[in-house]
Amino acid sequence: MLRKRIGLEVVVLDFLGERPGDNSIVLLESLRQTGLLPAPYVWAAFGSVPISDLNQIEQAAVTGLIRLGETGRGPFSRLGWIDDVIAWVDAATERRGSHRHWTVEQFNASATSSLARFVDDEGCAFWFKAVSPADQNEAHVTKILASLFSPYLPELIAFHSEWNAWLMSDGGAALSTVVLNPACLANVVERLAQLQKASIEHVGTLLANGFDDHRMANLRVQLPELTPYLEEAGRSQHAQTGFRIKISRIRQISRLTAHVIARIEELDIPATLLHCDFSLENILLSGKDCLFADWAQAGVGNPLVTFEQLRLQLNQTEATKTLLPRLTEIYRSNWADTIPRDQMNQAFRLLPLIAIASNLCCRREWLTASGTDRTLSRSYARILARQLDHAAQMIEDNISICA
Numbered sequence: 001m002l003r004k005r006i007g008l009e010v011v012v013l014d015f016l017g018e019r020p021g022d023n024s025i026v027l028l029e030s031l032r033q034t035g036l037l038p039a040p041y042v043w044a045a046f047g048s049v050p051i052s053d054l055n056q057i058e059q060a061a062v063t064g065l066i067r068l069g070e071t072g073r074g075p076f077s078r079l080g081w082i083d084d085v086i087a088w089v090d091a092a093t094e095r096r097g098s099h100r101h102w103t104v105e106q107f108n109a110s111a112t113s114s115l116a117r118f119v120d121d122e123g124c125a126f127w128f129k130a131v132s133p134a135d136q137n138e139a140h141v142t143k144i145l146a147s148l149f150s151p152y153l154p155e156l157i158a159f160h161s162e163w164n165a166w167l168m169s170d171g172g173a174a175l176s177t178v179v180l181n182p183a184c185l186a187n188v189v190e191r192l193a194q195l196q197k198a199s200i201e202h203v204g205t206l207l208a209n210g211f212d213d214h215r216m217a218n219l220r221v222q223l224p225e226l227t228p229y230l231e232e233a234g235r236s237q238h239a240q241t242g243f244r245i246k247i248s249r250i251r252q253i254s255r256l257t258a259h260v261i262a263r264i265e266e267l268d269i270p271a272t273l274l275h276c277d278f279s280l281e282n283i284l285l286s287g288k289d290c291l292f293a294d295w296a297q298a299g300v301g302n303p304l305v306t307f308e309q310l311r312l313q314l315n316q317t318e319a320t321k322t323l324l325p326r327l328t329e330i331y332r333s334n335w336a337d338t339i340p341r342d343q344m345n346q347a348f349r350l351l352p353l354i355a356i357a358s359n360l361c362c363r364r365e366w367l368t369a370s371g372t373d374r375t376l377s378r379s380y381a382r383i384l385a386r387q388l389d390h391a392a393q394m395i396e397d398n399i400s401i402c403a
Contacts, residue, residue, distance in 0.1 A: 012109035014077040016058050025058050027065060029079055074111030075163050085128060089118055092158035092167050130165035137210060138296040139164050144209050145295055148202055152195045154291050171284035171291040178285060180320055188283055188290050189327050193334035196303040199273035206300050214274055214301030214358050216265045220258060222361045227254045229367050233381035245385050253392045257357050260350050267343045274301040276362040278309040297362055304347055307331055308355035352391040360384050
């Protein structure tokens, strides 16, 4: 955007607000100037900017960057970090050929994190991802999954422990960016089932390495702990802001969910790797097969939960909605040697409520956020409460019909 608007090619070094997007100073490093700035933009010497216009944090950061070349706020809040990353990418990909020039596109940035795509002269692409210390478990999770299930993830090329960063090969176009067709979606469903079945024997290893436990027994414990947050979000909702779920209804849903969890446990479906953020953006098309990316919230739980997340997204458009019966049958067939058909059918009838309950537990940190994030947390809790209500109504209606 800046390159188009003011003729500058830049990388983001830092955001000085509480979070990216705040109305605050953004620190950028210009990689090369492509001409004079168009009006009304002008260059200004740092000394000409009134220091009173900056708060204490901004003063310290900007002064440190000008005088020392870094702010001290993180490995990417310094001049020249992109050159160090390029040198590391060069070294990590040396066996792939001589890369004379990289085109770099930055997608996310902060003092302690970064997401960028590197493309060489021949069109070969790689992704660089670095996470903050608070999210460093994602690096650990990614390394574990790459060692156990490499055919299903983008190729992991290198790790950089000091930056909490790793380099991956480009896994292809995201499913959200292409025209979906039956063959493509059938492959996604088959690959998902294959990955899940392959993970059964590794569940103990995943749990021992800190993967979140979303199995039914743990879900039964976590839900009562999170229900008060749904109730509090409901109480804080203004009457004019949409449908409001009564506290008594939330508690009724909680009791129904506990009953459904017990029923799912009786079906004895094996626990598998759980994605917890199985959006179309994280499904990549790579040649004839697909790959699954962005495992930041990976856990262990009921495999049908991840498939239900996919079904919910495909149900949003008429073109893909009509394919759901066929895709469900493909998924069921892939599990036929492990889960009897009758048990699978029973699980599918209960699945919508369990999937949302599992999603609630996967987003525990979001739901229980405090401080300046509390308003967003309450809004998110209300969305989940409405989804739970809808799923519970489906089960209640089915019970009434059966009765």
